[in-house]
Amino acid sequence: MSSVIRHRLFWPLVALALLLLVNLFKKPDFFAISVINGNLHGSLIDIALNGAPLMLVALGMTLVIATGGIDLSVGSVVAISGAIACFYISGQPDQNSLSAVLIAVALALAASLVLGAWNGVLVARFGIQPIIATLILLVAGRGIAQLITSGQIITINSAPYKIISGFWLGLPVVVPIAAVMVGFTALLTRRTALGLLVESVGGNAEASRLVGIRSATLKIMAYGFSALCAGIAGLMVSSNISAADGNSAGLWIELDAILAVVIGGTSLLGGRFYLGGTVIGALIIQSLTTTILTMGVPSQGTMVFKAVVVIIVCLLPVIRKVRSTRVEATS
Amino acid sequence: MTEPVLEMKGISKEFSGARALVGVDFRLFPGEIHALMGENGAGKSTLIKVLTGVYHPDAGQVTLDGEVVRITSPLQAQKAGISTVYQEVNLCTNLSVAENVFLGREPRRMGAIHWARMRSDAAQLVRRVGLELDVSAPLGSYPLAIQQLVAIVRAVAISAKVLILDEPTSSLDRSEVEQLFAVMRRLKEQGVAILFVTHFLEQVYEICDRVTILRNGALVGEHMVAELERKRLVQLMIGKALGELEELTEHIRPAVGKAMIRAEGLGRNGAIAPFNLDVHAGEVVGLAGLLGSGRTEVARLLFGADHADSGKVLIDGEPANLRTPNAAIERSIAFCSENRRAEGLVPELSVRENMILALQAARGWTRPLSTEKRDELVARYMKALDIRPSNPDLPVSSLSGGNQQKVLLARWLITQPRLLILDEPTRGIDIGAKTEIQKLVVELSEGGMAVLFISAELEEVLRLSHTIGVLRDRQLVSQIANAPEINADRIMEIIASGAPA
Incomplete structure (x- = not known):
């Protein structure tokens, strides 16, 4: 029993279960999944659908945080990626052309990679503190997205692009995309030595240097991967609304992503990272957003409510630890 | 008064x-x-x-x-x-x-x-x-x-x-x-x-x-x-x-042939005055001197951990540019820092991960060691160095100081270096582990490895070294061949007076 409690995913899973139970209590049909037009519908499906972009961003963020860094620019990359894709499609004579959509997707993802590499170079080659280096793109990125869309919301009407946020075999397409990315990342980091070397750099940078690890390359890769994930999330978001909104796409998603990573057990100081924990962390954050809606918390209070729950989630294991050490001390 | x-x-x-x-x-x-x-x-x-x-x-x-x-x-x-x-x-x-x-x-x-x-x-x-x-x-x-x-x-x-x-x-x-x-x-x-x-x-x-x-x-x-x-x-x-210091002399063997590594006028402002130093294959060169006398600085320059701003390094007679640890590692040089915690261990990682880190870093991230190879290496070196507890999955931070030091030694031995630089490898560890490490140094040098051995303990330096370099006030003031008549007294005289032998 104690080994179950001590498992690092125990408390995040408890928090997730509690959130879902609260919803079930408020809304008895919360777990119900219905089939409409051959597609699955229901609150749980909504969580998965809306949580996929966050999960992707958090996935990339996990690797960046593991190197001892942080990526604040992901929200802006979400906006830029969506803006590029929609801008390209909107300029095509036939918005329903599959090849045009594929090119749009490739352009958006390539641009995301370049932005990530930019972050990585600032951090790894020029030694700028990660929080500052990525803050630059957090601020400038919104401007870039606005420039691409000329300050307007570009709306498109493209059936192939809509597939990204559509359904496949009854499931929302974003779910398998996110699942594949999680699986790919797990393989990439654990089947190669990437995970070990990243954890070493984040765990002790100077020791890693003296052992001959090329940490600059690893960091650039991590920031590039983070931006790529954000770029995919940007495609999902813009496909969902068939529009690019440079202003609000991906707004505050960096904070949710960082929270998801931390709730998942990865330390902000870097080192050991837990992809499974991040997935659960992202689900918790998304469930929380859904819960706030179910509970009917007035919209002005949502942020405060969210903050309170996050504090509780973060404190749960700490409180336990403090209590157990007190018990040890008195006995 | x-x-x-x-x-x-x-x-x-x-x-x-x-x-x-x-x-x-x-x-x-x-x-x-x-x-x-x-x-x-x-x-x-x-x-x-x-x-x-x-x-x-x-x-x-x-x-x-x-x-x-x-x-x-x-x-x-x-x-x-x-x-x-x-x-x-x-x-x-x-x-x-x-x-x-x-x-x-x-x-x-x-x-x-x-x-x-x-x-x-x-x-x-x-x-x-x-x-x-x-x-x-x-x-x-x-x-x-x-x-x-x-x-x-x-x-x-x-x-x-x-x-x-x-x-x-x-x-x-x-x-x-x-x-x-x-x-x-x-x-x-x-x-x-x-x-x-x-x-x-x-x-x-x-x-x-x-x-x-x-x-x-x-x-x-x-x-x-x-x-x-x-x-x-x-x-x-x-x-x-x-x-109180006993004369301890064993395994004295003259070094012959071309130096495996040679430093010529190597120096760094504010750290160590330019020095010349040879280390031959199979030779243990000890560095003695008070703390802060420049011992560690010599080691760091030879490993590329710091940039030298004068002089050059020759490996097998060929000039070698040791600008970074990577360059030194490629030349089969290994360096165990005196500062285990800050510059050696990655505390969160397991004993196994810490042990294979140097080899894995040299291979790069795309070529991971196979599970069998990794486990075989880890098992062999845990046994050879008697690392306890013998569970490679434990976080390295849970081991005692002596065993942590052995993990770091194993990390470098796995890379099969030609020159092993040991900076205070026995500091702060118990007497048992200490003798084991000293024994290991002797064995390694007999197997043909060049060793640069740094220690604050003169007895240790005297016991293990073929050649002793004495440092004082950030200068390599003297290099003497170890011989029965050399004792701690003599070394201390050199440290105190700065006079070459």
Whole structure:
């Protein structure tokens, strides 16, 4: 029993279960999944659908945080990626052309990679503190997205692009995309030595240097991967609304992503990272957003409510630890 | 004899069970320069921090000018007349010299700063220590040594009774040190009591009147410098009477052939003066010297951990550019840092992961070691080095110091280096692990590995080395072949006198 409690995913899973139970209590049909037009519908499906972009961003963020860094620019990359894709499609004579959509997707993802590499170079080659280096793109990125869309919301009407946020075999397409990315990342980091070397750099940078690890390359890769994930999330978001909104796409998603990573057990100081924990962390954050809606918390209070729950989630294991050490001390 | 201006009696200080100071007495007379000596961890900095109010002593009292004082904060220490100048200059380089001297105590007239008076007062203070400076120029426009002197001017201007100089010379060159000493002599004439902390023996004999020696947090003695032989001072610091050191000579074997690695005029400003050093295959070269004498710096240059700014390295007679650890590792050089925690272990990772890190880093991330290969290597080296507990999945931070050291050794041995640099591999580990590591060094060198062995313990260096390099004041002053007639006594003489063999 104690080994179950001590498992690092125990408390995040408890928090997730509690959130879902609260919803079930408020809304008895919360777990119900219905089939409409051959597609699955229901609150749980909504969580998965809306949580996929966050999960992707958090996935990339996990690797960046593991190197001892942080990526604040992901929200802006979400906006830029969506803006590029929609801008390209909107300029095509036939918005329903599959090849045009594929090119749009490739352009958006390539641009995301370049932005990530930019972050990585600032951090790894020029030694700028990660929080500052990525803050630059957090601020400038919104401007870039606005420039691409000329300050307007570009709306498109493209059936192939809509597939990204559509359904496949009854499931929302974003779910398998996110699942594949999680699986790919797990393989990439654990089947190669990437995970070990990243954890070493984040765990002790100077020791890693003296052992001959090329940490600059690893960091650039991590920031590039983070931006790529954000770029995919940007495609999902813009496909969902068939529009690019440079202003609000991906707004505050960096904070949710960082929270998801931390709730998942990865330390902000870097080192050991837990992809499974991040997935659960992202689900918790998304469930929380859904819960706030179910509970009917007035919209002005949502942020405060969210903050309170996050504090509780973060404190749960700490409180336990403090209590157990007190018990040890008195006995 | 005059009364001491400062007297500390029975000062004790404990940090969560570890005793940093045990009943230490210390006194300081007006108009004297008093050296505080001891190896790292002897309690020098704790004593100074008690004196400057950073720490509160658990026991003992401080008397200043015949009155018992309780120093509760650095600010209060300053007000009571105790000023400190640290190794790093704590001034604002963007402000002028005058502003720095008067920062926080600017002369005012009707609420506004009286600039003219500030400048003239500052100029006067600067002249008082024998300097000629434009006090309205920004401090940053002067070299580091002058900045340090300005820090002293400021300290003296605030309170002129007791001045503490905490390793002020460590980043200065010879002529700058002379300038500092000139200022110190002037202040001494003016009756200021100066407490001078330094690692450099030479400077103690050059400028100090009296010396207090600490070891392991306890007072060893207070002596007049003129009456204390250098050799005796070294003995007092490291705490071993020369007679106690046994002559231990085994596995002496002359090194022959071309040097595996040769340093020619390799040096780095402020770290180590240019030196020549050869290490042959199968040879153990030991480096001896006090802490801070430049032992580690030699190792770091040979490994590319620091950039050399002069000289070159030849490997098998071919010039090699060791600009980074990567370059050195590619040339089969391995380096176990003396600082296990900060520069060796990745504490969160498991024993297994820590052990394969160097090899994996060399292979790059795309070529992971296969599970079988990895487990086989880890099992072999855990057994060979007797690492306990023998569970490679434990976090390395849960192991004892000796076993952690073995993990780091294993990490490098797995890469099969040709030159193994060991910086204090036996420090802080228990006697059993220590002998095992010493035995291992002998075996490795017999197997043809070149070893550079650094240790503060002379016996160890004598026992293991074929050749001994002696360092003093950041200079490799002597290199001698180990022979039965070489003993710790002889090495200490060289450390104390600096005379080559």
